[in-house]
Each structure stands twice: as structure tokens, then as C-alpha cells.
Amino acid sequence: MDAARPAATVGADRLGVATRTAAHVWALAPLGILAYVTLADRLSANPIEDVTRRLGRDALLMLTASLAVTPLVWLVERATANRSSRAAGAGGHLASAMRPVRRTFGLYAFFYASLHLFVFTVVDYGLDPVLLADAVLKKRYALVGLAAFVILTALAVTSTRGWRRRLRTMWSALHRLVYLAAVLVVLHNLWAAKALTAGRLAWAALIVGLLLIRVPLWAYDRQNSSADTGRP
Amino acid sequence: MKPIDPSEITPEHLYLSRRTFITGAAAVAAGAVLAGCGLGESKTGTPGVTTGTPGSVSSTLDELGDPLTSYQDVTTYNNFYEFTTNKDGVATAAKDFTFTPWTVDVGGLAAKPRTFAIEELTGLFPDEERVYRLRCVEAWSMVIPWLGFPLQKLLEMVEPTPEAHYVRFETLLDPEQMPGQKDTLSFSWPYVEGLRLDEAMNDLTLLSTGLYGKRLLPQNGAPLRLVVPWKYGFKSIKSIVRIQLVAEQPVSFWMAAGPDEYGFYANVNPNVDHPRWSQKSERRIGEAGRRDTLMFNGYEEEVAALYAGMDLSKDF
Numbered sequence: 001m002d003a004a005r006p007a008a009t010v011g012a013d014r015l016g017v018a019t020r021t022a023a024h025v026w027a028l029a030p031l032g033i034l035a036y037v038t039l040a041d042r043l044s045a046n047p048i049e050d051v052t053r054r055l056g057r058d059a060l061l062m063l064t065a066s067l068a069v070t071p072l073v074w075l076v077e078r079a080t081a082n083r084s085s086r087a088a089g090a091g092g093h094l095a096s097a098m099r100p101v102r103r104t105f106g107l108y109a110f111f112y113a114s115l116h117l118f119v120f121t122v123v124d125y126g127l128d129p130v131l132l133a134d135a136v137l138k139k140r141y142a143l144v145g146l147a148a149f150v151i152l153t154a155l156a157v158t159s160t161r162g163w164r165r166r167l168r169t170m171w172s173a174l175h176r177l178v179y180l181a182a183v184l185v186v187l188h189n190l191w192a193a194k195a196l197t198a199g200r201l202a203w204a205a206l207i208v209g210l211l212l213i214r215v216p217l218w219a220y221d222r223q224n225s226s227a228d229t230g231r232p
Numbered sequence: 233m234k235p236i237d238p239s240e241i242t243p244e245h246l247y248l249s250r251r252t253f254i255t256g257a258a259a260v261a262a263g264a265v266l267a268g269c270g271l272g273e274s275k276t277g278t279p280g281v282t283t284g285t286p287g288s289v290s291s292t293l294d295e296l297g298d299p300l301t302s303y304q305d306v307t308t309y310n311n312f313y314e315f316t317t318n319k320d321g322v323a324t325a326a327k328d329f330t331f332t333p334w335t336v337d338v339g340g341l342a343a344k345p346r347t348f349a350i351e352e353l354t355g356l357f358p359d360e361e362r363v364y365r366l367r368c369v370e371a372w373s374m375v376i377p378w379l380g381f382p383l384q385k386l387l388e389m390v391e392p393t394p395e396a397h398y399v400r401f402e403t404l405l406d407p408e409q410m411p412g413q414k415d416t417l418s419f420s421w422p423y424v425e426g427l428r429l430d431e432a433m434n435d436l437t438l439l440s441t442g443l444y445g446k447r448l449l450p451q452n453g454a455p456l457r458l459v460v461p462w463k464y465g466f467k468s469i470k471s472i473v474r475i476q477l478v479a480e481q482p483v484s485f486w487m488a489a490g491p492d493e494y495g496f497y498a499n500v501n502p503n504v505d506h507p508r509w510s511q512k513s514e515r516r517i518g519e520a521g522r523r524d525t526l527m528f529n530g531y532e533e534e535v536a537a538l539y540a541g542m543d544l545s546k547d548f
Binding site for chain 2: 044045046048049050124125126128131134135138139140141142191192194195196197198199201
């Protein structure tokens with residue numbers, strides 16, 4: 001510990017480490033569960049399909065978590081902004097601790113999506129070009145899934161500090177493509193199913209809600225920008 | 233059906249090793265390569281679900297020489313939306329389903345309509361064993377030794393009138409016992425299916441009361457279900473309470489849920505894709521690779537004549 005630093009900064013660092021650790025533990029849990037059900041032979045009678053479905057759901061879960069970070073940070077900041085300076089300070093620390101996990105969850109979404117695609121193309125279809133072309137090229141659920149994966153790949157590659165510096169203002173524009181990826185993933189999940197069940201529709205509504213909530217938050221910030229130094 | 237050449241029979245150790253491969257492949261895919269942690273054991277089934285043991289069967293292969301799907305898999309991997317949309321959850325969700333007493337109302341355009349108790353049906357029509365392939369519209373398949381009797385025998389007993397051109401089947405409507413029927417937002421209940429009369433009279437079309445030498449379990453459609461092996465699995469309606477001879481083509485459960493996606497005929501056909509996914513290949517449950525899907529699920533010889541002159545991409 002650096003004795004010269006004020007106590008509040010040390011506390012904020014600890015909060016940051018704790019938040020990041022919790023995010024990693026939570027994001028790795030589905031992998032642990034998958035390893036357990038696989039090794040304990042608890043997959044369904046159609047194990048490859050079961051693993052594909054689980055990995056897809058996990059990728060969707062991580063993307064949802066990533067999209068939830070910005071609205072939550074906004075809430076924490078606004079809820080504490082007009083209180084005492086102490087509350088605002090604590091809110092600021094919490095918001096700063098939360099902000100980086102958006103990237104963490106985004107990278108985990110890419111990780112689970114990669115495994116999902118790997119199992120589908122290699123384990124399930126054995127990279128058979130004829131069967132894969134037939135299963136993918138004409139099928140809208142596969143095409144939108146693939147498009148979402150291309151976006152997630154680009155975002156994962158450019159998620160480093162170096163790329164952020166190199167791309168300058170382009171970086172923010174590029175990373176707004178995550179909203180498009182989210183819409184594509186929702187369509188992928190709805191189109192891949194035999195029927196629109198309540199569960200899939202509820203998840204679609206959650207993601208659409210997380211996208212739409214940004215509009216009033218953005219409008220609120222614009223209106224209050226003179227009295228406010230918070231980030232957009 | 234063609235006799236089976238002994239050389240076509242897959243030895244059991246090869247069949248089991250496929251299962252081993254699946255478990256291994258899934259583990260690798262999950263990035264969970266932990267040497268010696270249970271890989272190589274054959275599947276013992278979904279824990280917590282007891283489906284008992286199979287009875288005796290007269291054949292362990294279908295007429296193409298492919299082995300039966302295990303009793304465990306047949307009784308724990310089911311599509312039965314009345315209980316849950318989760319295929320490996322149906323056995324548990326349906327385990328307390330009560331189906332005694334059970335009657336089947338057979339009538340409509342029939343000279344001698346009649347209501348049968350399920351015991352009457354099994355008494356009137358002795359069990360026949362039929363080993364059929366079941367091909368799900370979701371592109372997986374099984375080989376199942378059914379017990380039952382040809383639908384034809386039942387229909388002949390009630391004497392269809394000349395106006396009868398189709399047969400309409402209905403599943404039990406009982407949302408208390410079948411919680412899936414409470415989802416009225418996505419689906420309209422009860423489950424309905426239909427066949428053209430000549431399809432219903434085909435010798436392959438079976439009313440099943442059992443499988444693997446035993447009576448049906450709830451998850452497989454107890455106590456009475458249809459089996460139409462050349463059509464996608466959803467045509468084989470479960471837990472039937474009503475069979476009616478009708479003049480017009482019935483609107484089935486899946487036709488109502490997605491008219492552009494599920495047709496009345498639903499014949500297994502590798503050349504006509506589902507609008508959203510391919511039907512060219514399938515996975516046989518218990519195997520790792522994919523198989524080519526066969527025209528009419530391999531029953532072309534028996535049923536192709538029923539569809540002579542029809543455009544099967546239009547009448548899908």
C-alpha cells in the first residue's frame with residue numbers, strides 16, 4: 001500500500017478489484033457448470049445440441065450483462081449526484097468500479113460465442129462444406145448469428161487500450177456496433193427456435209429494453225449537460 | 233420390410249464408443265479437458281429421473297440395420313409442450329400424469345361412432361411390435377420399437393361414411409395436469425393433428441400403446457398416441473382423447489402456430505427445407521456424426537404412391 005495516497009483512493013481501488021473479481025467469477029460460472037454437467041454425464045440425450053444451446057445462452061447472458069452496465073452506472077451516478085459530497089464521492093467510486101466490467105462481459109460474450117460457433121461448425125457439422133453451406137447460407141437465423149459474431153470479433157480485437165488510442169474517435173463509433181450485434185443476437189435466438197416461447201420473448205424484451213433505455217438517459221444528460229460533468 | 237443382413241449389424245462396442253466420443257467431444261468443446269474425469273463412461277441417464285427398465289423386444293435393429301435408440305434416451309428426450317418445452321425436462325414434468333380412467337371418443341363422419349375405454353382398445357386389437365425411425369422436425373432422430381395396432385383396424389370398426397376424407401386427432405386438454413397448456417399466448421390448445429384418410433389407412437400408420445415391450449410412459453404419450461413414421465415427429469400426436477372422421481382438412485396445432493412454417497403433410501423430405509433451417513441431415517440420438525435424411529424417412533416404397541402428382545415443396 002502506498003502510504004502517501006489518501007484513504008478514499010485506496011478504498012476505491014479495493015472496490016475496483018472486488019468488482020472485477022466478482023465479474024470474472026460470475027462470468028466463468030457457466031463454463032464451470034458446463035464442464036460439470038458434461039463430465040458428470042448430465043447432458044441431454046442429444047449432447048452436442050445441448051452444449052451448443054447452453055453456450056449460445058451463455059453468450060447471450062454475457063452480452064445482456066455488458067449492455068446493463070451503462071444504464072446501471074448512470075443510475076448510480078445520478079442517484080448520488082445531488083446528495084452530500086460524501087454520497088456523491090461513494091457513488092463516483094462505485095460507478096468507476098463498475099464501468100470496466102462492461103468490457104469484461106463483452107469479452108466473455110465473444111468467448112462463449114466463439115465456443116458456440118466452434119461446436120456448431122466443427123463438433124456438430126465436422127466442417128462438412130456441403131452440409132454447412134446448406135445449413136448456414138440460406139438460413140436467416142444462421143446468417144444473423146454469423147453477422148453478430150463478426151461484430152463481436154471486431155470489438156474484441158479492438159478492445160485494447162492500444163486500439164482505442166489508434167482509432168481515436170472512430171473507436172466509439174465502432175463500438176456502438178454492439179447495439180446492432182444485440183439486435184442480431186435477439187433475432188438469432190428467436191429464429192433458431194421451433195416456436196416463439198414466452199421465455200425467448202421475455203429475453204428479447206429485456207435486451208430491447210436495455211437498448212431503448214439509453215434514449216431517455218441520453219436525452220436527460222443532454223438537457224442537464226450545463227449543470228453536469230458526468231459522462232454521456 | 234427388407235430382411236437384415238447380419239453383416240449390417242453394428243456391434244455393440246462400436247455403438248457404445250460413439251456415445252463415448254460424444255461425451256469427449258463435448259468436453260473438449262467446453263474447454264474442459266480434464267484427463268480421466270469420467271470420460272469414457274457410457275451414459276447412465278438423467279439423474280433423478282427413473283424410467284425403469286425396458287421390456288423385451290423381438291428385434292434390436294430396424295430394417296435398414298440400424299440399432300434401436302436406448303430405452304433411457306427414448307424415455308428422457310421428448311418433445312411434449314403440454315408439460316415443458318425443455319426436451320430433457322419432460323420425463324420429470326410428466327411423472328405424476330394420471331391417465332386412468334381414459335376413454336377415446338371415435339366418431340364424426342362414421343356409421344358406428346363409439347367411445348372406447350383404453351382397456352377395450354388393447355383388448356380388441358392385440359399388440360404388434362413395429363420398429364420405426366422417428367425423425368423430428370428439429371433434425372434429430374431415433375429408432376423405436378413400438379407396440380400398438382394399425383389405425384386402419386380402428387377406423388374400419390367405426391365405418392367411415394363416404395363424406396369422410398380426413399381424420400382429426402385431439403390430445404387431452406387438462407391445464408392442471410399439463411401446465412404447458414397455460415401458455416395460451418404462444419399456442420392454442422388442445423394439440424390437434426390430422427391425416428388424409430388414405431394416409432390414416434396406410435399399414436404403417438400405428439396407434440401405439442407401448443414401446444420397448446412395456447406400456448407407454450407419460451412422456452411418450454400415454455396411454456395412446458399416433459405413430460406416422462414417414463412424417464415429422466410432431467404429426468405423431470400424443471395422449472389422444474378424440475379421433476374424428478371429417479370432410480375438410482383439419483388445421484393442426486403447428487399449422488395454427490406457424491402457417492408458413494408447418495404444413496399439413498409434414499412428410500420427411502431432405503429436399504424441402506424448413507423455412508428457417510435445413511432438413512438435409514439429422515443426428516441419430518446416440519451417434520456423434522450427422523446422417524443424411526432419407527426421403528419419407530426411408531419409407532418411400534410404402535408411401536410415395538400416396539403423393540403421386542403432388543408438388544411436395546408446395547404441400548409441405
